[in-house]
Amino acid sequence: MTRKLAAEFFGTFWLVFGGCGSAVLAAGFPELGIGFAGVSLAFGLTVLTMAYAVGGISGGHFNPAVSLGLAIGGRFSWAELAPYWAAQVIGSFCAAGVLFVIASGAPGFAAGGFASNGYGELSPGGYSMLSALVIEVVLTAGFLIVILGSTSSKVPGGFAPISIGLALTLIHLISIPVTNTSVNPARSTSVAFYADTAAVGQLWLFWVAPLAGAAIGALVWKLLLAPDESLANIGGRDSDPAA
Numbered sequence: 001m002t003r004k005l006a007a008e009f010f011g012t013f014w015l016v017f018g019g020c021g022s023a024v025l026a027a028g029f030p031e032l033g034i035g036f037a038g039v040s041l042a043f044g045l046t047v048l049t050m051a052y053a054v055g056g057i058s059g060g061h062f063n064p065a066v067s068l069g070l071a072i073g074g075r076f077s078w079a080e081l082a083p084y085w086a087a088q089v090i091g092s093f094c095a096a097g098v099l100f101v102i103a104s105g106a107p108g109f110a111a112g113g114f115a116s117n118g119y120g121e122l123s124p125g126g127y128s129m130l131s132a133l134v135i136e137v138v139l140t141a142g143f144l145i146v147i148l149g150s151t152s153s154k155v156p157g158g159f160a161p162i163s164i165g166l167a168l169t170l171i172h173l174i175s176i177p178v179t180n181t182s183v184n185p186a187r188s189t190s191v192a193f194y195a196d197t198a199a200v201g202q203l204w205l206f207w208v209a210p211l212a213g214a215a216i217g218a219l220v221w222k223l224l225l226a227p228d229e230s231l232a233n234i235g236g237r238d239s240d241p242a243a
Helices: 002-026 034-057 064-072 076-101 127-152 161-177 184-193 205-225
Strands: none
Touching: 002 076, 002 127, 002 184, 034 076, 034 184, 064 076, 064 127, 064 184, 064 205, 127 161, 127 205, 184 205
């Protein structure tokens, strides 16, 4: 368990430091900024790289919503859910703290939104709370279906991190203008406490919506797409060894 929690800590640290770091340090850099597309790719690359690096140790969740969805989907032990959440949130806070130290070294530094998530006045495009709620639920549900499907034994092995990383990139390309993209409560929580905005007051949505979306995605997969799957029978294997 210690190795699993360490893997989740480092994986979530990398996701927040790389993804949010790209938004804080590089997205708006004069003339050479990477923009929304670059930030989207950065988030996808963090998951892809850490999934290969430590996914074999912990499963590579790096996200409380993913852990919940995998538990509902029968891929993860409920007894490990709370420790995983703790490791993910702590890793996220450590990454945000390191990022703040680096960013504050720039001349005239102001934290601003600090890559936090929000709706209404805190939405990049001014989208409403309902818009934020719906998009976070839908995209997190889709993310869980991609995760559960790409890690099934019925698909070629070894490619899941690529599919999952590209899915997270796509999710950011869709939703950065709406909420600055969460689908991950740990990522949202850590940076909100460093922002010079009211982001902390809107954190409830970025826990409720991703967790609800993860539950929906997991139930769709479990009940509709892979009804025979279980911890001992991942991907719908049957008694035929060749299956």
